[in-house]
Amino acid sequence: MVHTGTIDGALFEPTLYIVKGMCILDNDGNRLLAKYYDKDVLPTAKEQKAFEKNLFNKTHRANAEIIMLDGLTCVYKNNVDLFFYVMGSSHENELILQSVLNALYESVSILLRRNVEKRMLLDNLDAVMLAFDEICDGGVILDADPTSIVGRAALRTEDVPLGEQTVVQVLQSAKEQLKWSLLK
Amino acid sequence: MSSFKRDKKEEEDTGGNPYLNLDKTIVLQEARYFNETPVNPRKCSHILSKILFLLNQGEKLSTQEATDAFFATTKLFQSKDVMLRRMVYLCIKELSSLAQDVIIVTSSLTKDMTGKEDMYRAAAIRALCSITDSTMIQAIERYMKQAIVDKNPAVSSAALVSALHLSSTAPDLVKRWANEAQEAINSDNAMVSYHALGILASTRKNDKLSTVKLVTRLAKSPLKSPYALCLLIRLAAQLVENDDSDASQPYIDFIECCLRHKSEMVIYEAAHAIVNLRKTARDLAPAVSVLQLFCGSSKAALRLAGARTLARLTTKHPTAVAACAVDLENLISDPNRSVATLAVTTLLATGAESSIDRLMKQISSFVSEISDEFKIVVVKAIRRLCQKFPRKHQSLAAFLAGMLRDEGGLEYKAAIADAIITLVEENPEAKETGLAHLCEFIEDCEHTTLAVRILHLLGREGPKSRQPSRYIRFIYNRVILESGPVRAAAVSAVAQFGAQRPELLPNIRVLLARCELDDEDEVRDRAIYYNAILDSGDQQLINDFIIDVPKPNPVLLEKALRDHIATNPDEPFDIMTVPMEEEKKEEKEDIAAIEVRKPKQMTIEEIYSEQLAQVPGIEKLGSIFKTNMPLELTEAETEYRVRLLKHVYVRHIVLQFECINTLNDQILEEVHVRLECPPEYEIKSIVPCQKLLYNQPGSVFVVLEYPSSYLDSLGTFGATLEFVVRDCDPNTGNPDPGEGYADTYPLEEFYMGCSDQIRARGMGEDWETTWDRAANVPEISDTYALPEQDPAAAAKSVCEYLGLPKATIVGEAVKEIRGGGVFRGGAPFLVRARIASSNVGVTMLIAARSPREDVAQLLLAAVG
Incomplete structure (x- = not known):
């Protein structure tokens, strides 16, 4: 094809596909959760892990909030033993990425009742996965408001009221309790 | 005792991580639990988390394993637990690309999507669209349309985003949902209107008129979502860029208005757009002052955004950036090294000679801490400084040499070596020091390619030095x-x-x-x-x-050698028939552009060699001599667009008519070109284009033999496009039944000139000696009166006729063209023209020397 327009990379591209990836690493740089949304950017797990390693080495000491690496703009934030990253093209509005990072961090923080640390995260991994899914769908920002994200992700009612349990469930738990008390 | 201790330590290490050392087979075994009734939602959710965690860690499941896990998961639709159901959707999405027969859950998902439980609906839509292929969309189309305009924002957003994903596989279908999307733009929910705008923008990507309408309408009624505003600014900026006239003024006004928005994201988006649109320094002022404010922000992302955009501006408007010097100075010691580097390089590019030493000192204090990408930015900044302030070469070269000694990857080292090489080439005073630094570097250089390049440079520059x-x-x-x-x-x-x-x-x-x-x-x-x-x-x-x-173009040389071996391996190969490598023009680079992918530079011959291969018998013509730049044979906005490429061989020329059909309701078949040639030309063959679909280029090739006498080769050609038209459905592209009808379309005339048939060679300082050495070669000279009034303009047009680069023009009052090159077939020539203004106009004395006298005659005939 020769009939193409001028390749001008100066302006941002009008697209909804803004997020190239999001990840949460622990304080050894191991992946706890990561999603990459562009099949042209880091397509294999091997490349992704190599990138994360590099990213972690560059960011875990200097808390500089933003770094350009391998053609990606990465904004990040850490707390205790967790590192949160959001990646976008090097040709993207940094502040949009920043807003996504804030949404991610805030929602996780609410989900974990402000105890943002690895142990809590792993205990609530299912809810965090749902939050991931609610923030970004295939690279499109789905929602960036922490309260509404949490509203859709934190669905576990901690202690189900008796009235809403099925008869079978009640019987089951009663049976269990009885069994344990006998065994003692 | 000791074993007990170790156990305890292990436990501390893992911190009771339930996800550590998960085994794939065990987890998949656990998934069998899903078949029981009733299930414990908590337990199921935990198992699903484990499966998702494994997938997320990059664990590979075989198709069978994935399918088993998928079907086990679908059993969980029986549970009413909301959280578990959501995890099921997530699992379906993740497994959908790995497992087989995933469409089995379509009905369950459709039920959830249309059901009463709002918690299910949005997620069900997204899961459903991830398992749907283009054949099945039609079945769910009605539900999707309803969902887009649903009053629950989550449902509406989910439907819009899913539609956007689907539009990559089924663009036409999704276009039909445009009305619903239009309605959704006006939603009260910010995200819904953002997604709706996104989908409208992407379906209208190629339709300028409706984009104009969309932007004009929305610019008046302010959107609530900052994301949507950012997108709208991008669309408006694109319109401004493609249209230079005053018609784009409202868009510029809109973008400038956004500078006063309350969201920083939108302000930055607007400032970035203004800075990158072609504008004068005065128009930039409001945007620059916004960026200036960003530089003082407490947020690193904001400072980086500000510094990066200012850095981009330095190439175009250095003075505008110079005004921000104070703000940038404050960033030099920024804890974020990316910001600091950008600030320093920008200051280096805009600052005065006196501040260089200070800045260099600053930068050397942290250069070891920044990433290779930014080091390259620094190197490039220094390289530009060398050009700007040649007197500073001593300290700059010393700095570069210092960087060269540090650790770094090949790309970084190559950038430094490049900088020193340019320094050596451009600044005669710096030559000796630069070469000395390079000599020292190759003493201990681990990169073979770099060492080879430096040795080559030493071979070229070394002999000219004093010692x-x-x-x-x-x-x-x-x-x-x-x-x-x-x-x-x-x-x-x-x-x-x-x-x-x-x-x-x-x-x-x-x-x-x-x-x-x-x-x-x-x-x-x-x-x-x-x-x-x-x-x-x-x-x-x-x-x-x-x-x-002389260096032949390597790609074409390889092709020529292959052709030679395939056709006549017994004859000797003539390397002169291969086009020579052209000097690459140095592109003007951005100050702080950090791009990874650059389009590969290819010569025009390389681009077209593949297309030419489809012409039967093309290999008999020998290797290609030259491909000329394309020539438009139609007006810009017509039904059919045709451009001509002249591929010149030793005794033949291949005319490639590259056609584009811009009517989406027509298919052209059997596309021919009827040619009216000058008398001595002979048409050898025509390769028609069988089918020309909407917006897909196709080519008609005509092979002509050149006249035996070079002088007869100049002349004008007439051309008409002949084809059969068949109407078709604009949406599907399927042709209507029935016969088509024949039609013709006239093309503009074109000229076969001298410049088409020669390849100019760059002539350096030693042109005089070359000319003198050719003293005993046949020479033809003549004097002409030229119509132009100005010698400079006249010299330019003569260069154009002869196909010589403008760089061959020298002299002030009396313009002199000193050029040379090779005619097709390999005959070299030299040409000298002196142009001066006389009392009647401009006169030119032109002389051409070539071993082939007719080539020299042709050159003169081309000008005459």
């Missing part, structure tokens, strides 16, 4: 110590010294003789080759084969 002998030691050290390729390059470099400095010749001969005993074939061959040429003592021979060797 050439000192470089020979460095080069010869390589012969003793390095690997094969480096040794071979060193031999070539040494030979250059022998060729250009007669006083060193005896020593060089000794060195070359030693290299003749090398283990490596290439090194031995080169040594023997150079020794033999230097032995001959023939200055012309030495010049053509050592000092000034």
